[in-house]
Amino acid sequence: MAASSLQSLNPTFSQTLASPNTSPSFRSPFLRFNSSFTPKPLSTRSSSSLIARSAAEPQERKTFHGLCYVVGDNIDTDQIIPAEFLTLVPSNPDEYEKLGSYALIGLPASYKDRFVQPGEMKTKYSIIIGGENFGCGSSREHAPVCLGAAGAKAVVAQSYARIFFRNSVATGEVYPLDSEVRVCDECKTGDVATVELREGDSVLINHTTGKEYKLKPIGDAGPVIDAGGIFAYARKAGMIPSAAA
Amino acid sequence: MASSVISSSPFVCKSPAKKDLGVSSFRKASQISIHGCQRKSISRKIVSVMAPQRSSSTSGSVKTGMTMTEKILAKAAEKSQVVPGDNIWVNVDVLMTHDVCGPGAFGIFKREFGDNAKVVLNLAINILSLLAFSLFVIVTSTLKVWDSEKIVVIPDHYIFTSDKRANRNVDIMREHCREQNIKYFYDITDLGDFRANPDYKGVCHVALAQEGHCRPGEVLLGTDSHTCTAGAFGQFATGIGNTDAGFVLGTGKILLKVPPTMRFILDGEMPSYLQAKDLILQIIGEISVAGATYKTMEFSGTTIESLTMEERMTLCNMVVEAGGKNGVIPPDATTFNYVENRTSVPFQPVYSDANARYNHIFVADYRFDVSKLEPVVAKPHSPDNRALARECKDVKIDRVYIGSCTGGKTEDFMAAAKLFHAAGKQVKVPTFLVPATQKVWMDVYALPVPGAGGKTCAQIFEEAGCDTPTSPSCGACLGGPADTYARLNEPQVCVSTTNRNFPGRMGHKEGQIYLASPYTAAASALTGHVTDPREFLQ
Numbered sequence: 052m053a054a055s056s057l058q059s060l061n062p063t064f065s066q067t068l069a070s071p072n073t074s075p076s077f078r079s080p081f082l083r084f085n086s087s088f089t090p091k092p093l094s095t096r097s098s099s100s101l102i103a104r105s106a107a108e109p110q111e112r113k114t115f116h117g118l119c120y121v122v123g124d125n126i127d128t129d130q131i132i133p134a135e136f137l138t139l140v141p142s143n144p145d146e147y148e149k150l151g152s153y154a155l156i157g158l159p160a161s162y163k164d165r166f167v168q169p170g171e172m173k174t175k176y177s178i179i180i181g182g183e184n185f186g187c188g189s190s191r192e193h194a195p196v197c198l199g200a201a202g203a204k205a206v207v208a209q210s211y212a213r214i215f216f217r218n219s220v221a222t223g224e225v226y227p228l229d230s231e232v233r234v235c236d237e238c239k240t241g242d243v244a245t246v247e248l249r250e251g252d253s254v255l256i257n258h259t260t261g262k263e264y265k266l267k268p269i270g271d272a273g274p275v276i277d278a279g280g281i282f283a284y285a286r287k288a289g290m291i292p293s294a295a296a
Numbered sequence: 297m298a299s300s301v302i303s304s305s306p307f308v309c310k311s312p313a314k315k316d317l318g319v320s321s322f323r324k325a326s327q328i329s330i331h332g333c334q335r336k337s338i339s340r341k342i343v344s345v346m347a348p349q350r351s352s353s354t355s356g357s358v359k360t361g362m363t364m365t366e367k368i369l370a371k372a373a374e375k376s377q378v379v380p381g382d383n384i385w386v387n388v389d390v391l392m393t394h395d396v397c398g399p400g401a402f403g404i405f406k407r408e409f410g411d412n413a414k415v416v417l418n419l420a421i422n423i424l425s426l427l428a429f430s431l432f433v434i435v436t437s438t439l440k441v442w443d444s445e446k447i448v449v450i451p452d453h454y455i456f457t458s459d460k461r462a463n464r465n466v467d468i469m470r471e472h473c474r475e476q477n478i479k480y481f482y483d484i485t486d487l488g489d490f491r492a493n494p495d496y497k498g499v500c501h502v503a504l505a506q507e508g509h510c511r512p513g514e515v516l517l518g519t520d521s522h523t524c525t526a527g528a529f530g531q532f533a534t535g536i537g538n539t540d541a542g543f544v545l546g547t548g549k550i551l552l553k554v555p556p557t558m559r560f561i562l563d564g565e566m567p568s569y570l571q572a573k574d575l576i577l578q579i580i581g582e583i584s585v586a587g588a589t590y591k592t593m594e595f596s597g598t599t600i601e602s603l604t605m606e607e608r609m610t611l612c613n614m615v616v617e618a619g620g621k622n623g624v625i626p627p628d629a630t631t632f633n634y635v636e637n638r639t640s641v642p643f644q645p646v647y648s649d650a651n652a653r654y655n656h657i658f659v660a661d662y663r664f665d666v667s668k669l670e671p672v673v674a675k676p677h678s679p680d681n682r683a684l685a686r687e688c689k690d691v692k693i694d695r696v697y698i699g700s701c702t703g704g705k706t707e708d709f710m711a712a713a714k715l716f717h718a719a720g721k722q723v724k725v726p727t728f729l730v731p732a733t734q735k736v737w738m739d740v741y742a743l744p745v746p747g748a749g750g751k752t753c754a755q756i757f758e759e760a761g762c763d764t765p766t767s768p769s770c771g772a773c774l775g776g777p778a779d780t781y782a783r784l785n786e787p788q789v790c791v792s793t794t795n796r797n798f799p800g801r802m803g804h805k806e807g808q809i810y811l812a813s814p815y816t817a818a819a820s821a822l823t824g825h826v827t828d829p830r831e832f833l834q
Contacts (some may be wrong), residue, residue, distance in 0.1 A: 125585055125678060127798040134774040136802075137396045138454060140404030140468075141538060157800045184586040187619065188796060189774075190521040192537030196297065212619055213590050214521060217600055218537035239695035271383060271553065281543055281551065282408045291409075292383060 054112025071136040115204040115226070117177025120166055121240045122158065126181055126213065127188035131159035132197045133187075143198045148172060150193055151200025164240045167201055174201040178244050178255075179225075181208030182235045188217025194221060198268070205235065205246050207255050207266065209233055220272045221281045229267040237262060352392040360509040361649030364624050365592040368532040368646050372515045380556035388446070388532075389514035391544050394500050395451040397519035397537075404542030410439050421614035441476050442548035448480040448509055449473055455769045456487055459777035463487070480507070490734065490767040497734030498768035501525040501701040503724075506610060508639030508737050512627040513646045515812040517544060522701050522795065528608035529635065530627030531643055535616065555621045557592040558583075559654045562599040564667035565575045569833045571711060573703060573793065573813035575612045575664075577672045581682025582662065589619030594648070596626055599666040605634040608705040614795050617679040671828050673791070674811035677799045685816050688826035693810070694788035695800070696723070696821040699730025700773040702813050703793020707741040709765075711755040713745045714817040716760040719832040724824035727762040728782035730771040737768050762821070775803040784809075790821040822827045 135154045141148035153164035154174065167174045179198065184209035186194055195218045197207070205226040206219070219227040228246065234255060239243070242259035246266070253266040269276060278284035285291045362370065375386040393401050417730065430753035441447060449469055454462035466484065473481040482503060484496040497503035501522050504510055511532035517523065526533035529804030536550070544550050560579060580587070584668050585671075593615045608625050625631075627645045634800070635643065640648045654661065671685040698704065698712055709731065716723075731737040740753040748756060754765060763782075772782040773794040779801075782788055787806035815829035823830065 067685070069476060088829060106815055125798070127796070129774070129796070129798050129801050135777055138777065140399040140465065141404060142400050142407065157805065157807055159799050182675065186587070187585055188798060190519065190523075190535035190537055190616075191397065210586065210589070212586070214535055214616075216535065218539065221537060221539040221543075222541060252549060262535065275551075281539060285543065285551075290549065 072283075079194060085111055100241040107178070111179055115246040117204070119178045119180050119238050119240060119242045119244045120155075120164070120174070120176035120203075121180045121235050121238050121242075122155075122162070122182070122185075123186055123235060124182035124209075125156075125184045127187055128186060128191050128194040130159075131155055131194040132191065137191060137193055139193070141193055141200075143281045147196065147200050148175070149200070150197040153195040154203070169200075172201075174203060176240070177202065178246060179203055179206045180210075180235050180238045181206055182233065183208070183210045185209075185211050188211035190214040190218070195219040195224045196228075207234055207246065208256065209235065211273055216272075220275055223276070223280050224291075226276075227272075228255075228269070229251065231265055234264055237264075251264035270280045302675055303811055305792045310754075318789060327785075337588060343514045350419075356820065358679045360653065361651035363555055363592065363648045363652040363654065364530065364594060364626065364646050365532055366652070368515065368555055369552065369554055370531070371400065371513070371644075371646070378554045380554050380586040382554045384552060384554065386515055386548050386552050388517055388544050388548050388550060389511075389784050390446055390448060390452060390504075390509050390516045392504060392509075392516065392518035392520070392523065393469075393541060393623070394449070394453055394468060394520060395455070395462070395465045396453045396526070397483055397541065398449055398472070399436040400538035400608065401467050401519055401541035401545060402468075405441070405545040406439065408542060409546040411694055425696055429634065431802040435722075441478070441545050444477045444481045446548070447478050447545070448482075448500075448504065448507075450482045450497060450498045450503050451484055452498055453770045453774070454776050454780070455484060456490070456781065457699060457777040457779050458766045462604050467832050478599060480509070482507075482608075488788045490737075496734060498731070498736070499701045499704065499770055501609070501613065502705055502732040502736065505529070505605070506638065506733060507632075508635065508641070508726060509638065511635055511641060511643035511713060516552060516571070517541070518773045521616045522613050524700055524771075525613040526625050527612040527615065527623035528605060528625050529631055530625060532622055532624070533612075534622045538801055540590075555590055555592045557594050557648075557652075557654050558620075559576060559593050559661045560593060560597075560664070561661055562595065562597040562664045562666050564599055564665045566599055566602060567669070568727060569665070569671060569829045570669060570761055571813040571815055572610040573811075574618075574816075575818055576668060577679070577682055577813075578664070578669055578672050579662070580614060580618045581674070583618055583680075585617060585678060585680045586616065587680075588612050588621075590621055593618065594625075595623065597664075599664075600625055601628060603630075603631075604631060604707060606705045607800050610702055610704070611706075613679065614679065617795060631681065659665060671816050671818060671830070673816060674797060676797055676808040676810065679811060681797075683799050684825060684828070685812065686828035686830075688810070689823075689828070691810070691826040692789065693791050693820055693825060693828045695725050695782075695784075695790045696727045696817050697730070697772060697782055697790055697792040697794065698728065698814055699771050699782075700792075700794040700816050701732060702773075702795040703817070703830045704730055704732035704768075704784055706743070708814040709736065709740050709741070709753045710745055711814040713751075715829060715832050716762075716822070717748045717756050718749065719760075719819075719822055721822050722761040723821040725821055727757075727760075727821040729757060729815055730766040730782065733768050737765060739818070740765050760822075774791065776800065791817050791826060793817050 139150050152172045207228045207230050216227050242257050245256045255264040275284045278287050286293050350555045353639050370378040372386040385481040397614050451466045451750040482495050484493045486492040510526045510529040514531045516526045516533040521535040523533050523535040612623035673685050675681040772780050784803035789808040791810045791812050819827040819829040
């Protein structure tokens with residue numbers, strides 16, 4: 052009908068409007084949606100407050116709490132989301148969810164615990180702990196997107212590849228954090244942890260081992276994240292006009 | 297000024313010295329991975345070290361010299377001066393996208409710049425009347441990209457497949473291009489015969505160059521990590537994600553942090569058995585997959601000056617494999633000759649100042665005496681897992697793949713054909729040939745190979761028992777849909793002229809990929825083992 056003819060014009064847009072109760076095509080907590088979008092409900096898994104989806108007030112403290120999933124060094128984008136799944140378009144809500152179900156499916160068989168269980172769409176792990184050069188390889192935005200779509204909230208890695216880091220910031224799908232030490236050697240998959248982001252003093256607390264780790268301040272990416280992603284930042288900076296009322 | 301970390305080894309390992317040397321990365325502190333240095337045995341014959349030239353004048357009234365990259369970005373940001381660490385808004389000259397990321401990028405563009413309220417209202421009216429539907433079309437069609445002539449849309453990744461979503465993505469791009477009146481859309485509609493598509497080109501990075509979209513001094517962005525290939529033309533070129541691309545589509549600008557430049561000086565005559573692929577594998581093996589993270593890799597020296605444009609493209613292509621933000625080569629007569637034969641758009645070449653500051657974090661340039669280098673491979677599963685080809689001669693292989701933006705250009709096939717012809721033998725393993733673009737495919741069938749008595753590459757390949765050169769695209773370089781030609785669907789060993797060999801890269805998670813030059817790939821095909829091309833070329 053009208054919706055389907057709308058669909059042929061712009062498939063991604065019509066799907067979002069036709070089913071207002073599904074997640075918006077971009078789950079970025081930072082993008083300011085108008086009232087026709089329904090923000091994604093907070094996960095029932097986490098106890099502490101997550102990033103407020105409406106982003107109505109400035110965020111001074113952010114907390115992520117949940118299980119850790121630990122990976123090694125040089126986890127490249129082909130392991131995060133194998134190329135065969137790149138036919139899924141991230142700005143399309145159904146395909147966005149499907150991407151999440153394939154998150155980290157490219158990890159070798161030596162990873163006995165899978166990030167997303169076969170048959171499931173979401174992960175039970177909120178925090179990914181990585182080594183060096185996390186996210187190296189392709190510029191595919193599908194990489195941070197699939198992690199966020201699966202339900203991960205933050206990555207704590209020793210270091211990042213630049214395009215992955217940039218895409219994480221631009222999309223707001225996962226919070227990319229730098230650790231000061233090799234947390235991947237000291238945490239195990241399944242550990243319960245909390246990540247607390249504060250002004251200049253962020254920490255990762257591993258409740259299972261009882262250890263606490265300082266995280267590096269988010270640095271230059273901070274203003275972009277705080278503004279709500281690259282579009283919001285640009286609007287604030289006057290680079291692009293504000294969204295129509 | 298002299299390095300305090302010069303050890304007894306002639307090769308200097310970099311230590312992350314003062315992290316705040318005026319270079320704050322887009323994230324807080326840059327991590328320089330030195331584990332690569334420590335775990336590799338460095339060939340002592342090859343590399344020597346020199347401290348960089350430092351600007352001697354630091355008084356405020358004298359402008360600091362800038363590197364090529366700094367100059368290009370300064371000009372694009374309409375500033376007279378930038379230093380590494382500056383976050384600047386940069387004007388984009390060319391934005392490239394393809395079938396995998398294009399739909400997402402345009403989706404974001406529409407969502408962010410489209411007028412949501414108007415669309416909701418019109419949807420309501422739409423339900424009521426067909427006339428209002430026409431109104432809706434008019435309303436949304438007022439949303440325009442920043443410049444329909446500066447966007448190049450190149451389907452290339454998943455083309456010759458029956459995967460419905462992949463095919464749909466090309467259709468989606470056609471719709472966007474039609475709606476936005478995109479001037480450069482290298483479309484394909486007949487998947488059965490690539491030659492029946494007059495507009496279709498193939499691999500985006502090679503097509504960009506061949507169609508004259510790469511020009512010195514410009515800023516080129518692409519939704520693909522190997523966009524850095526275009527740095528070979530003396531421009532700033534780097535890969536971005538869908539969200540950044542959606543932003544550029546609407547504004548023609550991007551927020552960039554000015555990167556510091558690492559300098560790689562390659563001197564000496566290029567041995568006849570060595571190719572640019574060997575050079576970049578050598579360098580990545582030296583500095584590791586994170587050795588150039590957030591930095592520019594600038595290549596210069598007599599060897600670089602002797603390279604053809606396609607060889608320079610191969611070199612810059614794998615900058616991202618070292619973590620580099622962009623690669624760049626000073627433009628010269630070779631560059632101008634290539635560019636001026638393909639475009640009449642004027643350009644302004646840019647060169648590093650003599651007093652530019654290099655290596656703000658590291659304290660030495662990287663110098664290579666190329667005449668002493670040997671063919672190398674990158675063993676599974678990392679592009680920095682470097683080894684001499686001759687030391688891998690016991691590795692039995694199952695197949696050879698020659699293709700991709702890295703190793704599927706005309707000269708790459710010429711080189712392979714030259715080796716096959718010199719050997720006069722048949723390949724021992726399936727050898728897959730995937731020309732990067734239509735033009736490359738035509739060259740393979742039309743151009744005579746020097747020294748082969750008038751034979752073309754195609755003839756030589758046929759005589760050597762290779763597979764018939766297939767339809768041009770990215771092919772199996774990144775695996776792709778299950779029915780992709782030459783995809784690694786079993787845990788086999790493959791020598792490939794492509795750019796990455798992380799687990800699962802070409803399909804199967806347990807596949808073993810050895811990255812190599814076209815010469816090395818051809819030589820390996822002839823023996824069924826990883827083989828140094830000197831077995832057949834000297």
